[in-house]
Amino acid sequence: xxxxxxxxxxxxxxxxxxAAILYLGRTPVRAVQSTEPEVPxxxxxxxxxxxxxxxxxxxxxxxxxxxxxxxxxxxAGLSSRxxxxxxxxxxxxxxxxxxxxxxxxDGAVLRLHREAGMTRVEIEDQVSADxxxxxxxxxxxxxxxxxxxxxxxxxxxxxxxxETGSITWRNAAYGTLEKAAKGIDADDxxxxxxxxxDDLTGKSSVRAPVQMDGNGTTExxxxxATQAGKASAFHAVDINAVxxxxxxxxxxxxxxxxxxxxxxxxxxIFDRNCQLALFNPALVDLTSLPAEFLSGRPDMLSFFxxxxxxxxxxxxxxxxxxxxxxxxxxxAASHGSYHETWTLDTGHTYRVxxxxxxxxxxxxxxxxxxxxxxxxxxxxxELELGQSLMDTFEDALVVFSSAGVLTFCNAAYREMWKxxxxxxxxxxxxxxxxxxWQDQCKPDPAWGDMRDFVxxxxxxxxxxAEVQHKNTGAIRAQISPIVSGATVIRFSELVGQPVAADxxxx
Numbered sequence: 028x029x030x031x032x033x034x035x036x037x038x039x040x041x042x043x044x045x046a047a048i049l050y051l052g053r054t055p056v057r058a059v060q061s062t063e064p065e066v067p068x069x070x071x072x073x074x075x076x077x078x079x080x081x082x083x084x085x086x087x088x089x090x091x092x093x094x095x096x097x098x099x100x101x102x103a104g105l106s107s108r109x110x111x112x113x114x115x116x117x118x119x120x121x122x123x124x125x126x127x128x129x130x131x132x133d134g135a136v137l138r139l140h141r142e143a144g145m146t147r148v149e150i151e152d153q154v155s156a157d158x159x160x161x162x163x164x165x166x167x168x169x170x171x172x173x174x175x176x177x178x179x180x181x182x183x184x185x186x187x188x189x190e191t192g193s194i195t196w197r198n199a200a201y202g203t204l205e206k207a208a209k210g211i212d213a214d215d216x217x218x219x220x221x222x223x224x225d226d227l228t229g230k231s232s233v234r235a236p237v238q239m240d241g242n243g244t245t246e247x248x249x250x251x252a253t254q255a256g257k258a259s260a261f262h263a264v265d266i267n268a269v270x271x272x273x274x275x276x277x278x279x280x281x282x283x284x285x286x287x288x289x290x291x292x293x294x295x296i297f298d299r300n301c302q303l304a305l306f307n308p309a310l311v312d313l314t315s316l317p318a319e320f321l322s323g324r325p326d327m328l329s330f331f332x333x334x335x336x337x338x339x340x341x342x343x344x345x346x347x348x349x350x351x352x353x354x355x356x357x358x359a360a361s362h363g364s365y366h367e368t369w370t371l372d373t374g375h376t377y378r379v380x381x382x383x384x385x386x387x388x389x390x391x392x393x394x395x396x397x398x399x400x401x402x403x404x405x406x407x408x409e410l411e412l413g414q415s416l417m418d419t420f421e422d423a424l425v426v427f428s429s430a431g432v433l434t435f436c437n438a439a440y441r442e443m444w445k446x447x448x449x450x451x452x453x454x455x456x457x458x459x460x461x462x463x464w465q466d467q468c469k470p471d472p473a474w475g476d477m478r479d480f481v482x483x484x485x486x487x488x489x490x491x492a493e494v495q496h497k498n499t500g501a502i503r504a505q506i507s508p509i510v511s512g513a514t515v516i517r518f519s520e521l522v523g524q525p526v527a528a529d530x531x532x533x
Contacts, residue, residue: 071148073098076115079145101148109137109150118146184248184263186218187255194218195258208237220250220263234266292394299387301327301357313377313393314339327357327389339377341369356381360389368396376400422519427481429512431457443499443518457481469495473504480506481514493521 070082078086078097089097090104102112109126124139135152178185184201188194197205201219208219222235232251239246247270248263287294293310297303302324311318315337316330325333331353334340359365360381369377378394414437417424423440427433433448433455441447446463448455461474468474473492480487489507496502501521509515 069150071101073101073118073146073148074144076118105137105150108133108135112137112139121146183265184261186261188218188259188261190257192218201263204237208239220248220261222250235263292392295330295391295393296384297327297330297389297391301389303330304388310393313395328353331356338372339369341371357389360391422517425460425516425518426509427457427514427516429484431478431482433457433460434513440518443520464494467497468502469497471495477504477506477516484512487514496520 069085069088071078071085072080076096076098078089078101088104089100091100092103095103096115098115098118102114105112108128108130110129111124111126113121113124121139122141124137126137126139128135128137135150138149138151140147179198181198182200184198184204186194186197186201205219219237220235221237222233232249235248235250237246237248247266249266251262251264253260253262287305287307290307290309293313294305294307295303295310296305303321303326304324306321310316311321314334316333320333328350331340335342356365356367361383363382365379365381367379369379371377375395375397378396380392382390382392384390414435417435418438420437421439423443424435424437425433425440426435436446436448444460444463444467446460457478461478465474471492471494473494476492480490487508489505491503491505494502494504499520503519503521505517505519507515507517
């Protein structure tokens with residue numbers, strides 16, 4: 028019996044142990060947690076600007092681009108969340124640096140410190156979420172905030188429109204312009220810029236006017252469109268200054284064109300490519316070149332070839348060297364040293380000059396000086412006729428201007444006084460003549476009176492005096508005023524009167 032009880036008791040104990048084991052196997056065992064919370068974060072170790080080590084998934088936070096160093100990639104990835112990271116050149120000089128996250132609701136802290144000649148960067152975040160995901164979210168939110176601030180506070184209008192053209196978003200500058208153009212009660216969905224959307228392809232721009240409701244003026248903007256899926260982003264830049272400058276330039280060009288059209292001088296301006304860029308009607312009249320030919324923008328060689336064909340240029344002596352002569356003329360004009368007078372077979376005379384203009388342009392001016400040349404020739408002929416006539420007189424004649432400068436004398440004067448004023452480089456005055464006259468004559472107070480009479484201003488009466496030449500005897504001098512304050516002196520030899528003897532010394 029005792030043995031049976033022992034067996035029963037052993038079996039009961041074994042059953043109890045088995046049940047206990049089965050119960051404990053179904054109950055989870057709780058792990059012992061540390062009293063200090065785990066602090067997730069990102070860690071980077073740099074040797075200069077090169078990344079030596081990073082915590083798992085930390086490199087995802089770096090914004091790598093071709094041609095940038097590891098430190099530049101780190102700064103690009105963290106700058107939106109932690110502004111203030113030093114540049115690559117300043118890493119060695121920074122021992123420790125602590126930066127708080129830019130957003131107030133972001134409790135992350137960036138710590139930088141030097142250790143053993145290397146730079147360690149750590150980001151500590153008290154949130155138990157994935158540190159890399161948390162950093163990505165915080166960086167995107169910071170970047171979004173900066174972009175929203177940049178777009179909203181931009182000084183030029185920015186707006187978004189859907190595929191139907193309705194505006195879905197606008198910045199403050201657009202709102203201000205919209206109020207000025209439409210007033211406060213305007214329909215916000217309709218755009219204020221009037222332009223054809225088909226003119227905007229890709230990132231091309233188009234000029235769009237905006238009518239101001241207050242003063243009735245028109246403002247001009249350059250609008251650029253960027254496609255973003257089915258929506259479009261538009262940027263408008265104020266170009267009023269550009270429009271005003273273009274209007275002023277256009278008015279100035281029109282003024283110059285009107286001035287050139289009224290000039291009697293032919294004007295031909297060739298651009299840097301040696302093509303005719305501008306000409307005036309006088310050029311057509313002087314050269315007899317068709318306006319259709321000139322409007323076709325011929326080059327210089329073609330232009331001068333047509334001038335030669337129309338006999339508006341002197342015929343070259345050697346036609347084989349014609350091109351070389353034209354090239355030399357163009358080269359001289361580009362340096363501003365071309366000035367020629369063309370005498371044509373038609374009897375006309377042209378003055379042609381070439382002058383350089385900015386940006387490699389060359390201007391040729393053709394002036395008809397036929398009347399001027401004819402007048403000069405006639406005047407020269409009259410002078411020669413008058414000179415020949417005066418040379419026939421036996422009496423010596425000399426004319427002085429109101430300033431006392433000798434302007435004319437005849438052959439008898441040169442023979443009497445042995446003087447030739449034409450061979451003198453300087454002006455010959457009454458003082459110079461009196462000195463020569465007194466050297467050949469005896470002293471007489473009349474010489475001084477002649478000088479005073481020639482230089483006198485105002486009313487003058489003619490008079491005469493008799494002087495004694497040392498060789499030829501008595502000479503009568505007739506002094507008479509003529510036009511423009513000039514004076515003519517006429518010397519006549521008194522024939523039959525002997526040379527007076529010098530008075531005996533006392």
